[in-house]
Amino acid sequence: MGTSADKPKGYIVSPWFDWVFFLFPPILALGLGWGISGTDFSDASFGWWGWEVTWAGLLIGIFIHAHLVLVFLRSHANREIFRLHKARFLLIPALLYLGMISSDHVLITASVVGTFWDVYHSGMQTFGFGRIYDAKAGNDPKAGRRLDWALNQLLYAGPIVAGATMIDHFEDFEEFESVGVLFFSEVPAWMEGNQAYFTWALIGGGAGFLIVYVHHYVQLARKGHAVSWQKVFLYTSTGAVSLYAWGFNSWGEAFFIMNFFHALQYFGIVWAMEKKTMLRGLRLEGTRGGKWLVLALFIALPLLYGTWVQYLDTQLHSLWAITLVVSLMHFWYDGFVWSVRKRQV
Known part of the structure; x- marks a missing residue:
């Protein structure tokens, strides 16, 4: 019988679980994006409850919103986490919802903010997994933290700003036209006209940063900092997929690729950390088939x-506001309910 010393070190859950849900998903998503590109699954539209959709667009949309709502299992169902931040979990969502149903300006602002917070949050998820892997390797959770944060924002947001999908993100500013705020509605055109400058700045600055990043970690390693190969693999593969998908979007499946692996990873971490919470909450611990x-x-x-x-019609603002609350709270809560420094994961 194996002992704890025989178990592979450095994994969050176990080797097979980490590979299936955390490490391999970016590469899997890239393969799926290539596989569906140019097929009827991705391109052929059909009517669905009055909407014209494709199977790829419909299913990835369902998957995205499914993972967003999962955060409440961590924030509200986990009693220990809930007790730490009651006001944030109860008061802020209610105030935000009231603001959105009371003012279209607040509603549209929340929608646009959500688009760009999503970009930041997605980079932070990969950052968070890397920090967990560092902690599992026995490292100080604060060592290299700022550089890891900057690296993941560069690898995720950089290809968006400099690449083929930039306008797909910034065109959300045009929503402000519906409430008469024309200044912000001009942002997409300005970004399109100046994208080349951002591209060269990111290429030059990004290259310099990568040199600093590698040098810093070489210095840490010389001081005894253990290199987590899981973290290295995750950051390298995710960065490469992000650069190819967001930056070039050669197959036209960037949104599918990037959102698929992000959501799959989140399903994995919530299940791993909160399945016991659900079993206790439903009083199914120790039951057969529970x-x-x-x-x-x-x-x-x-x-x-x-x-x-x-299925929802966004013209129904009272219902659209619910989905925006879920999205924004997901982005916000994830910033503090998975703290590595506080040993919550």
């Missing part, structure tokens, strides 16, 4: 929410 029932609910209920969001 874990499988909880797993079925864990998958089905978020997907039902995601399906509802895809």
